[in-house]
Amino acid sequence: MKKICPRCSNSFVCREDRTDLCSCTRVYLISGVRDYVKENYESCLCPSCLKETSASFHSFGVNPKYLTNNR
Structure with a gap:
């Protein structure tokens, strides 16, 4: 299914019909990004x-809610 990215x-x-074949499953996401x-x-x-x-x-404060405590 063709989609338009809401970000870019x-x-x-x-x-989405076969998530095992979707390109997003091959993108490593750090903890918190999916949410x-x-x-x-x-x-x-x-x-x-x-x-x-x-x-x-x-x-750069992408989402202050998810900032690590290491700062």
Whole structure:
């Protein structure tokens, strides 16, 4: 199924019918990112945005609710 990423507006293919084949299952997400996406976006993010969100999740105050206590 073709979707539009709510974060970057690019189109991508989502395999919600076969999640084992979906590209998002191959993206490593650090702890908390999945909940952050669910709470802040009404639809799936594209693989690029998932990677970027995971990589910068605790940087620059992406979501203060999920900031680590290591600061």
